[in-house]
Structure formats: structure tokens, C-alpha cells
Amino acid sequence: MNKNISIIAGFCAVAFTLSSCSDDFLEVKNPTGEPLEEYYTNEETLNEALTSAYAPLHWPDWDNVAYNDLTVDGEIMGDDFWVGGSNNTDNEHWHKLFNFEGSGTQTLGTLWGDFYSGIKRCNDAIKYAGWNNGNLSSDFINKMIMQARLLRVYYYNILWHYYGNVPFYLENLSLPYTAPQMSADEIYNQLLPELEDIINSNVLPMRWPAAESGRVSQAMAYMLYAEMVMYQNDSARYPTALSYMKQIIADSNYELNPSFADLWAESGEWCAESIFEINYNDDQAQRDWGAAALNAGGTVFPTLCSPNGWGGGEGWDGGNDGWGFLPVRVETYNMYAEGDLRRDVTIWDLRGYSYTERYQDTHLWHGKYRPQSENNKDCPTSKNLNYNNNKRIYRYAETLLNAAELLLQTGGSVAEAAGYVNEVRARAGLPAINGCTIDDIFNERHLEFCGEGKRYFDLVRAEGIPGATQKASTVLVPDAYGYRTNSWTPSKKYIPLAQDELDKDPTLNQNK
Numbered sequence: 313m314n315k316n317i318s319i320i321a322g323f324c325a326v327a328f329t330l331s332s333c334s335d336d337f338l339e340v341k342n343p344t345g346e347p348l349e350e351y352y353t354n355e356e357t358l359n360e361a362l363t364s365a366y367a368p369l370h371w372p373d374w375d376n377v378a379y380n381d382l383t384v385d386g387e388i389m390g391d392d393f394w395v396g397g398s399n400n401t402d403n404e405h406w407h408k409l410f411n412f413e414g415s416g417t418q419t420l421g422t423l424w425g426d427f428y429s430g431i432k433r434c435n436d437a438i439k440y441a442g443w444n445n446g447n448l449s450s451d452f453i454n455k456m457i458m459q460a461r462l463l464r465v466y467y468y469n470i471l472w473h474y475y476g477n478v479p480f481y482l483e484n485l486s487l488p489y490t491a492p493q494m495s496a497d498e499i500y501n502q503l504l505p506e507l508e509d510i511i512n513s514n515v516l517p518m519r520w521p522a523a524e525s526g527r528v529s530q531a532m533a534y535m536l537y538a539e540m541v542m543y544q545n546d547s548a549r550y551p552t553a554l555s556y557m558k559q560i561i562a563d564s565n566y567e568l569n570p571s572f573a574d575l576w577a578e579s580g581e582w583c584a585e586s587i588f589e590i591n592y593n594d595d596q597a598q599r600d601w602g603a604a605a606l607n608a609g610g611t612v613f614p615t616l617c618s619p620n621g622w623g624g625g626e627g628w629d630g631g632n633d634g635w636g637f638l639p640v641r642v643e644t645y646n647m648y649a650e651g652d653l654r655r656d657v658t659i660w661d662l663r664g665y666s667y668t669e670r671y672q673d674t675h676l677w678h679g680k681y682r683p684q685s686e687n688n689k690d691c692p693t694s695k696n697l698n699y700n701n702n703k704r705i706y707r708y709a710e711t712l713l714n715a716a717e718l719l720l721q722t723g724g725s726v727a728e729a730a731g732y733v734n735e736v737r738a739r740a741g742l743p744a745i746n747g748c749t750i751d752d753i754f755n756e757r758h759l760e761f762c763g764e765g766k767r768y769f770d771l772v773r774a775e776g777i778p779g780a781t782q783k784a785s786t787v788l789v790p791d792a793y794g795y796r797t798n799s800w801t802p803s804k805k806y807i808p809l810a811q812d813e814l815d816k817d818p819t820l821n822q823n824k
Contacts, residue, residue, distance in 0.1 A: 352440040355452060361437040365460050366526070367606070368430035368467070369590045374612045374697065376605040378422045379403060381613045382470070383681070383703070384638055385420055386765030391787050392644040393763075394672035394795060396637045402671070403637070409807060412788075412798045416811030416822060420474060424813055427467040434464035435484045458515040462528045462536075465507050469540055472499045473769060476806030477823060482506075490817050496806065500544050507537055511556075519565040525582040525591070531560050532588040535706040538714045543769060545776035550722050557715035560587070561732075566708045568739050573657045576680045578687065581702045587711070590703040595690035597698035610691060610698030614683035619675075621668030626660075627684045633696040636670030638678055640763075645676055648759060653741040658762050672795065680704075680763050709736050709760055717753045721777075729753075736760055750779045758782070772805055 351357055373381035387393045388410045400407045408418040437460040441453050464482075471478045476496035485491055494502070510516075516530045534556035541549040560566055569575050569585040581589060597609030617638040622630025640659050648655035660679040681701050691698040713736060716729040730748035733756050737744060740759070745752060757770055774783035788800035806823045814820050 348440070349443050352443055353447065355448060358437075358441060358444075358448075358452075358456060361433075361440045362456055362459060365430065365433040365437045365463055367608075368426050368433065370592070370608070370611075371426040371429075371606055372423055373616070374599075374605045375422050375426055377425075378405070378420075379612065379616060380420050380422050380426075381611075381616060383613065383763065383765040384616065385409075385423070385474070386768050387638060387763065389788070389800075390767035390771065391641075392758075392767055393638045393640055393678075394674070396639045396670055396672045397635065399671045406637075411796050412800055412804045414808050416808050416814060419808045419810055421810030421812065423470065423474060424810060427471050430467040431464050431481075432484055434460040434467070435482065439484075454513075454515045458510055458513060459528055461506065462510050462516070462533055465503055465510070466528070466536060468499065468503055469536060472496060472503070472540075473543065474807050475809060475823065477821070479817075479820070490819060493820050500540065500546075504537075504540065504546075504549070507533065507540070511537065518560075518563050522582065526589070528588065531563070531566065532706060534560055535587055535711065535714075538718070539706075542714070542717070543773045545773060547721065550718050554715060554718035554722060554724070557711050557718060560708070560711045561715060566711070568708055568712075568735060570739070572654050572739055575704075575707075576657060576701075578700060585708040586704065587706040587708060589705060592698075592700050592702055594688045594695075594698045594700040595692075597691045597693050599697045600693035601697070603693070605697075609693070610688060610700050611703065612697045612699070613703075614681050614687070614699040614701055615696040617678040617681065618683045619662060619667045619673070619677060620670055623667065625665075626662075627686065628682070629685045630667075630683075632668075634667075634683070636673065639670075639672055639674045640676035640678065642674055642676065644762065649742065651741055652759065653739075654759055654762075678763050704764065709739075710757075710766075712736055713753055713757055713760065716748060717750065720748065720750060720753070750777060751781055754780060754782045771800075775802070 352361060372385075373379065384406065388395050388406050389412075395403075395406045395410050397403055397406075405414065405418045405420065408414045409420070438457055441456045441460070444453050468480070476499075477493055478499060479491035480494045480499055480502055481491040511530070511533050514530070516528065516533065518530045520527045520529055537556055538553040541553045565584065566587065567584045569580060569583045574580045575583065575585060592609070592611045594610045598607035599605060599609035600607075615633050616635050618628075618634035618636070619630075620632060620634045620636045622628060622634055624630050645655065645659050645661070656679070658679050660677040660682045661675070662677060663675040665675065683699060687699045687701055688695040712732040716732040719725060719729040726748050730745055733748055733753060734744040736756055754770060754774065758767060761767065771782065771784040771787055774780040775785060777783075784800040790797050790799060803824055808823055809820060814822060
């Protein structure tokens with residue numbers, strides 16, 4: 313029988329609430345070395361295992377080793393933000409990746425460990441659920457297994473987006489703890505059948521009850537499917553992806569939030585527009601400078617992407633808690649038309665204000681996740697690590713724009729595609745467009761999702777889309793300021809693997 317004497321340490325380091333409506337953290341009891349087959353016999357302990365599988369969603373922004381918030385990671389390689397910080401050696405890996413000159417020692421190395429930890433925990437949860445001898449309801453067991461399987465695909469999806477060519481396994485490894493490294497196409501061909509099987513099971517609800525917000529759902533699976541299929545330019549699966557988008561559109565649980573600004577308030581979390589978010593909480597937060605950063609609590613992202621030496625005002629006490637990363641480019645502000653209601657929500661305009669300027673400062677800052685004192689007021693530990701801003705991953709606006717793009721890609725109605733785009737534009741206070749092209753959709757995605765970590769990947773996948781003019785090779789080129797001196801090329805699609813991973817496993821091949 314299996315024994316794991318360190319199980320309590322793992323759970324204590326990762327416990328978090330799946331509910332945005334309740335801030336009670338999971339109380340984990342020490343199994344005191346009892347056989348795991350005897351411990352995982354009820355819903356409470358199996359929920360501990362599932363909670364552990366969700367926990368790595370929180371880790372990248374600060375995981376005890378590096379700041380690798382996925383929004384920053386995605387945006388620094390795009391064209392809307394500078395890297396910032398105190399200078400170009402502050403979080404140097406970001407500056408190197410921004411200029412497409414990352415290396416094995418200057419890369420997003422900790423994402424590898426964060427999400428392979430997630431995959432390992434998902435595999436554990438699936439295994440433990442399989443030990444059930446009919447004592448628990450099949451509904452509970454099936455939903456637990458499908459949540460773990462869907463989370464596992466999501467974790468692999470992130471690794472696939474960034475690294476491309478990675479080790480792949482669906483059962484945890486034994487000595488020597490290595491798995492064959494597959495090409496990016498092979499990874500895709502493994503993940504899509506797995507995701508299709510999860511979707512076809514129809515086990516997960518389209519939307520969980522409010523008390524269980526934070527769990528992956530059928531609608532989240534649909535969005536993940538569309539994201540992966542569209543990134544792969546897998547035209548054979550476009551009709552299926554379109555059908556999934558239309559199922560979300562037809563579902564009464566989902567619609568655009570009337571106010572774009574309210575989306576980013578705490579009251580806007582898990583509104584009808586939200587399909588998947590990563591929950592963060594400030595009250596009962598366990599993250600602290602002297603404690604493990606993998607503890608449950610809030611996010612450090614608002615601290616990362618805000619001005620330093622802020623004297624107070626605009627709803628934020630400030631001080632030296634702003635670290636000055638991810639300043640918005642002036643060109644990004646100027647791309648919004650006058651009257652576009654998204655501009656002043658997306659971009660926090662502090663031109664005319666005084667504070668301590670840092671590297672690449674434009675006095676324009678990330679607005680969607682900007683710091684506000686209200687958002688960490690209940691934190692009992694370090695407030696600058698524990699803002700309660702949930703990370704928005706998929707929302708209904710993206711469903712509409714996905715549907716519009718997939719319609720054009722499959723020869724569908726241009727008028728119908730324009731209708732979906734115009735729903736998004738109407739909420740932004742903009743006039744309708746009559747026709748609809750791929751460039752129209754990419755432009756709307758640019759405006760709608762600015763600062764959400766999607767732009768770089770849109771530009772990369774546009775390389776394989778006929779008719780797209782906004783693509784990585786035409787947009788991600790040297791700038792007029794001398795900050796980005798290199799151009800994106802197809803060889804830059806995947807970032808380098810960390811050198812310490814290569815040292816641990818000599819069978820791994822570095823991305824060229």
C-alpha cells in the first residue's frame with residue numbers, strides 16, 4: 313500500500329477556496345501516515361486532492377522563485393506594453409524575452425515546475441478517485457475526474473503555448489522520473505482527443521452554482537477547445553469549435569455584462585460574462601514575505617504593474633508598493649477611438665501626476681488590474697502580495713469574437729459574423745460595422761482584450777491565417793525607441809526551456 317508522510321505539507325501549502333462567495337479556507341487534517349487507499353474514501357478527503365490540483369493556477373505570479381504572472385508573460389512579447397521595472401536587468405528574463413533573445417538562463421523557467429506540479433496533482437486526483445469502491449455517488453466521482461482531466465489539459469495547454477515541445481504523460485512517473493519529449497504537433501494531437509472525450513462525456517455543467525464558482529465547466533472546456541484549435545490553425549476542427557461557441561451563445565447563463573468598467577470590479581467577478589476566472593482572496597490570505605508564496609491568498613499582479621512612489625489618490629494609498637512593470641505604450645492608448653468606453657478602463661492614465669518614474673515609464677498603466685486599497689483591505693499579512701483581483705481567463709466577449717472568426721474561416725455568414733462583432737462594439741459605445749473581415753475581428757480582439765495576455769498569441773496564430781495583416785512577423789519588429797531591436801521570426805514561436813531542466817534530463821532538446 314502507498315504511504316505519503318509529506319502529504320500534509322503539500323496540502324497546507326496549496327489549500328485555497330474554490331468559491332468566490334465564501335472565503336473559508338479548506339481545513340486539512342493530517343492523515344498521520346495512514347495508507348492513502350484508506351484516507352481517500354470520502355468526499356472531504358477527495359475534495360482535498362482536487363483542491364490541490366487547482367492550486368497551481370495561482371502560482372505563476374509569484375511562486376517563491378520568480379514573478380511570472382501569465383498576463384505579464386503574454387503581454388511583454390506583444391506590442392502594447394513595455395517591460396518596465398527599475399531598469400533593463402530588473403526581472404531580466406522578461407526584458408530578454410521582450411526582445412526575442414531569451415536563453416536557457418533567461419526564460420520563464422518556473423512555469424515549467426508550476427504546471428507540471430499541476431499535472432502531477434491532477435494525475436493524483438484521478439487515481440485517488442478511482443479507488444472509490446462504490447461508496448460515493450457516481451455523479452461526484454465523475455465530476456471530480458472530469459475536473460482533474462480538464463485542468464490537466466489546461467496546464468498542458470499553457471506549456472504547449474510557451475514551450476511547444478515538452479514531455480507528456482497522463483500517469484505519474486516512476487524512477488527516473490522522465491517522459492519522452494514530444495513535438496508541439498504531437499502534444500496537440502495528444503491533447504485534442506483527450507479534450508474531446510471530456511467534452512463528449514457531458515459530465516460537467518455549463519455553469520456551476522455561484523457557491524462553486526472557480527471550478528472548470530463545460531463552457532470552459534468549449535473555450536479551451538476553440539483556443540487550442542485556433543492557435544493550431546486546425547481548420548478540420550473549426551466547425552466543431554464554432555458549434556461549441558454557438559452553444560455558449562445560446563445558453564442563458566452567459567451574456568455580455570452591460571458595463572465594461574464593472575467587469576473589473578470585485579462585484580463583476582463571476583458575472584454572466586465570466587466563463588472562467590482564477591480566484592484570489594485578500595481576507596484570510598496566507599501569502600507573506602516570510603511564508604511560502606505558494607500559500608493561498610491574493611495576487612501580486614496589481615503591485616507589479618503600478619507606479620512607484622504613488623502619493624495616494626485614485627482609490628489607492630500607494631507608497632512604494634508599485635514596482636513599475638508593464639507600463640502601457642502611448643501608441644496603445646492612441647489606438648482607441650474617442651468614445652471607446654474601453655480605453656479609460658483598460659488604461660490608467662496618470663499623465664500630469666507626479667511619482668517616482670521607473671524604466672520605460674509612460675505614465676500610462678494597466679487599468680483592468682490596477683491596485684485599489686479596497687481590494688486588499690482585509691489582508692492580514694503583506695498587503696502588496698494579496699490583492700483580491702480575480703484573473704479573467706475566458707469571458708463571453710471572446711466567445712462572440714471566436715464565433716465571428718470561425719464563421720469567416722468556415723465560409724459562414726459575413727452578416728452573422730458582423731453581428732457578433734457589433735455586440736462587442738455596442739457595449740464599447742462604438743458604431744456598428746457593416747462588413748466583417750479577419751482584420752476587423754483581430755482589431756476588435758486587440759481593443760477588447762488589451763492587457764489580458766492574449767495579443768501575442770493572436771499575432772503568432774495569424775501567421776497561418778490567409779488575409780490577416782496583423783501578424784507577428786509584421787507587427788513584432790524593432791520599435792522607434794530602441795527598446796526592441798530584434799524582430800519576431802517563426803523560430804521564436806516557442807521560448808527556451810530552462811537550462812536547469814536540460815541539466816536534470818539530458819534527453820530533453822532545447823528549442824532552437
